[in-house]
């Protein structure tokens with residue numbers, strides 16, 4: 259059999275695994291299989307090394323003339339440039355912050371300073387509430403009307419025709435997720451963006467669950483703003499916001515008078531998490547390095563993501579088939595072959611989600627459970643009381659781990 263070109267040129271899963279010390283962990287004598295990537299992935303040595311190196315050898319505040327401060331400026335600029343390559347945007351459009359939620363609240367408040375009472379924002383039932391509640395907060399703060407695009411009845415897919423009908427002359431912004439963190443659905447963001455643009459509305463994209471699985475291209479997606487969280491793609495706990503420069507420069511942002519006016523600094527409040535930002539850049543470098551040293555970083559990232567996508571599809575198909583064959587297991591979200599991430603949400607008849615997650619621990623299988631703040635979706639799926647069990651494949655996930663997950667759930671469902 260001939261391997262696909264993308265797989266040929268990217269590090270094998272076994273070589274990838276050697277970068278992650280966490281994978282040496284055991285639980286009850288078994289190696290741990292981490293399926294909790296959608297909540298936060300493990301971190302390669304290079305990322306931890308970059309964080310430590312910054313703290314131990316370059317630690318300073320910015321914009322002064324002595325060497326550690328100059329080095330700090332250069333290291334933050336290098337991380338901004340890496341994230342620019344990662345998202346397909348200009349480094350001057352990359353804003354760092356504590357996490358996606360905080361950045362989104364901050365942006366929403368700044369945008370609303372330019373909106374009037376009665377102006378409208380469209381959110382969706384599929385989204386994580388970090389892309390719902392910062393917009394809903396504007397109802398209280400500014401009298402903004404928030405409309406919610408529904409799911410197609412009984413599914414975990416957005417009803418895009420219904421979304422289109424919500425757009426009107428007062429719609430200032432459409433807030434949409436690129437992928438569902440609970441069940442993996444990938445949305446047709448370019449279509450949503452085209453609808454919004456034709457209506458004269460801005461588009462904010464939550465790419466937190468999408469960015470670990472597909473190479474973001476802010477222009478191809480049609481976004482005006484897009485946020486992601488590097489701790490979901492092998493980086494430290496931090497958040498990143500990309501925005502079109504002319505929009506960032508126009509924003510009436512809450513800021514201190516002496517703080518810089520230019521983009522992106524005007525959106526970054528106070529002293530940043532320098533070590534975290536340096537680690538974010540290292541996470542992008544790590545992903546690019548999986549495709550070898552040759553070529554520009556964005557090109558190498560494209561090769562890496564193409565290979566990870568192929569592997570993810572195969573792992574997901576195995577997970578879906580294995581779990582789906584177990585009596586009493588209900589799977590949610592689109593089946594293999596549909597546009598989705600390798601994240602599965604499921605329930606086991608007669609077993610609480612928390613119970614399933616706990617029973618998998620002695621088998622060395624770590625999964626998360628609950629509603630993952632995709633609360634409305636989980637309610638619509640009829641699982642408000644108990645939530646879902648969630649298992650996500652990451653770049654270090656093997657077929658053997660998937661088989662251990664499936665075998666564990668089979669035993670739990672039987673007993």
Ligand SMILES: Cc1ncc(COP(=O)(O)O)c(C=O)c1O
Nearest residue numbers: 357358359386388439466467487
């Ligand atoms: C899809 C999605 N959006 C937003 C968030 C919130 O991100 P953060 O923790 O960086 O605020 C998460 C976190 O799980 C998420 O999965």
